[in-house]
Amino acid sequence: MATVLIVGKPNVGKSTLFNKLVRKRKAIVEDEEGVTRDPVQDTVEWYGKTFRLVDTCGVFDNPQDVISKKMKEVTLNMIREADLVLFVVDGKNGITKEDESLADFLRKSGVDVILVANKTENQRRFEREIKPELYRLGFGDPIPVSAEHSINLDTLMEKIIQKLEEKGLDLETKPEITEAIKIAIVGRPNVGKSTLFNAILNKERALVSPIPGTTRDPVDDEVFIDGKKYIFVDTAGLRRKSRIEPKTVERYSTYRVVESIERADVAVIVLDATQGITRQDQRIAGLVERKGKASVVVFNKWDLVEHREKRYDEFTKLFREKLYFVDYSPLIFTSADKGWGVEKIIDAINLAYSSYTTKVPSSALNSALQKVLAFTNLPRGLKIFFGLQVDIKPPTFLFFVNNTEKIKEPQKVFLRRLIREYVFPFEGSPIFLKFKKSR
Ligand SMILES: Nc1nc2c(ncn2[C@@H]2O[C@H](COP(=O)(O)OP(=O)(O)OP(=O)(O)O)[C@@H](O)[C@H]2O)c(=O)[nH]1
Numbered sequence: 001m002a003t004v005l006i007v008g009k010p011n012v013g014k015s016t017l018f019n020k021l022v023r024k025r026k027a028i029v030e031d032e033e034g035v036t037r038d039p040v041q042d043t044v045e046w047y048g049k050t051f052r053l054v055d056t057c058g059v060f061d062n063p064q065d066v067i068s069k070k071m072k073e074v075t076l077n078m079i080r081e082a083d084l085v086l087f088v089v090d091g092k093n094g095i096t097k098e099d100e101s102l103a104d105f106l107r108k109s110g111v112d113v114i115l116v117a118n119k120t121e122n123q124r125r126f127e128r129e130i131k132p133e134l135y136r137l138g139f140g141d142p143i144p145v146s147a148e149h150s151i152n153l154d155t156l157m158e159k160i161i162q163k164l165e166e167k168g169l170d171l172e173t174k175p176e177i178t179e180a181i182k183i184a185i186v187g188r189p190n191v192g193k194s195t196l197f198n199a200i201l202n203k204e205r206a207l208v209s210p211i212p213g214t215t216r217d218p219v220d221d222e223v224f225i226d227g228k229k230y231i232f233v234d235t236a237g238l239r240r241k242s243r244i245e246p247k248t249v250e251r252y253s254t255y256r257v258v259e260s261i262e263r264a265d266v267a268v269i270v271l272d273a274t275q276g277i278t279r280q281d282q283r284i285a286g287l288v289e290r291k292g293k294a295s296v297v298v299f300n301k302w303d304l305v306e307h308r309e310k311r312y313d314e315f316t317k318l319f320r321e322k323l324y325f326v327d328y329s330p331l332i333f334t335s336a337d338k339g340w341g342v343e344k345i346i347d348a349i350n351l352a353y354s355s356y357t358t359k360v361p362s363s364a365l366n367s368a369l370q371k372v373l374a375f376t377n378l379p380r381g382l383k384i385f386f387g388l389q390v391d392i393k394p395p396t397f398l399f400f401v402n403n404t405e406k407i408k409e410p411q412k413v414f415l416r417r418l419i420r421e422y423v424f425p426f427e428g429s430p431i432f433l434k435f436k437k438s439r
């Protein structure tokens with residue numbers, strides 16, 4: 001997706017502009033309620049054209065600092081990934097040295113720039129007093145806007161689209177090419193995996209076709225739900241399962257569980273709510289996390305839990321305590337027997353898979369990193385310079401630090417939290433971290 005960066009000295013109205021442009025799409029596409037918005041980056045949609053807008057949130061606050069070695073790599077990286085920069089200046093009070101050195105930096109980087117003069121509620125005064133001096137910055141005609149009062153934002157939007165299309169970028173909104181999501185339903189014996197699997201098939205009126213496996217039995221099921229393809233791996237046991245057939249020990253072998261987790265993108269970890277969370281549940285969930293798979297956690301047999309309507313918090317707490325290492329997973333309460341909550345599982349799988357395959361731009365990561373590091377005390381002698389996402393499935397981040405030996409568990413916890421809270425929540429997906437020494 002084309003990336004547009006908002007750059008400018010403090011207080012020129014970058015955040016205001018960001019919010020207005022992002023919200024513009026609401027008028028066109030009815031937005032779902034309760035969708036959490038990323039404060040740093042978001043997708044802008046404009047009559048069927050889309051691009052990603054990123055607020056640099058003060059990474060460029062001190063133009064002097066921008067040139068300093070430490071920040072150079074970060075900022076260059078951001079610029080390199082951007083297709084266009086909105087260089088915002090104050091159209092009411094005019095430009096200062098800060099704007100000029102920022103302009104210098106942008107010009108040298110060779111990035112395409114649209115000069116935006118914000119706070120120009122008074123057009124006549126702007127034309128007369130401010131506009132002439134803006135040409136000094138070397139970016140041609142400024143576009144006067146008022147972010148706060150939504151003046152001239154359409155013109156700006158059209159200019160952005162025009163510039164991006166001139167560069168040959170494809171802004172059309174296309175339906176995503178969706179590959180099949182591979183799902184493993186895992187859990188201890190007797191927690192209700194088969195019943196749950198069958199309930200999903202019934203509830204979703206799914207179309208099922210067995211995929212021939214390598215063994216003499218078809219082991220996987222291809223399932224179509226709402227036109228989307230899902231592959232439930234290793235379902236032979238779950239499908240074939242009947243009251244008559246004796247349960248073989250082999251079916252529960254650890255080897256088999258490991259293998260089906262390895263073949264899946266998303267593991268649905270099924271727990272028996274009447275039994276809490278056992279050591280074996282923890283082991284299975286741990287396996288899912290270590291193998292780098294997305295996950296959804298299900299408390300099944302909810303119908304057998306007494307006073308259940310008052311106990312969601314208690315079970316959520318239990319989940320967070322005992323399965324803290326997969327606490328990013330969506331948690332669902334079901335009764336496979338009664339069909340409660342079953343349809344939520346597919347939504348949760350979709351969410352987890354989408355996190356699992358999300359790639360965030362370095363610019364968003366690094367503006368969050370700089371912001372958070374500004375009020376964080378790292379261990380003495382540790383410096384974290386910048387980071388980038390190097391992989392998906394699972395999302396994997398590489399951080400450049402001065403000393404990799406100083407990276408201990410708390411620092412990893414800190415970075416994962418920073419990513420989830422300030423960049424992207426990655427709900428349902430683990431985050432892997434790598435570190436590299438840099439000076
Ligand atoms: N008059 C006027 N004021 C504006 C306009 N846009 C923003 N402001 C005001 O300018 C101030 C700064 O706005 P922000 O959006 O926080 O600016 P910023 O560039 O993100 O600032 P930093 O976060 O410090 O980098 C706020 O008091 C806004 O209300 C505008 O179009 N006209």
Ligand SMILES: Nc1nc2c(ncn2[C@@H]2O[C@H](COP(=O)(O)OP(=O)(O)OP(=O)(O)O)[C@@H](O)[C@H]2O)c(=O)[nH]1
Binds near residue numbers: 195
């Ligand atoms: N009350 C209640 N019983 C359930 C529920 N889900 C499953 N059961 C019962 O629990 C027992 C075990 O369910 P299964 O679906 O066979 O469990 P499983 O995890 O596939 O078991 P294995 O194949 O042995 O691993 C059966 O008697 C189910 O009828 C539920 O939500 N509520």
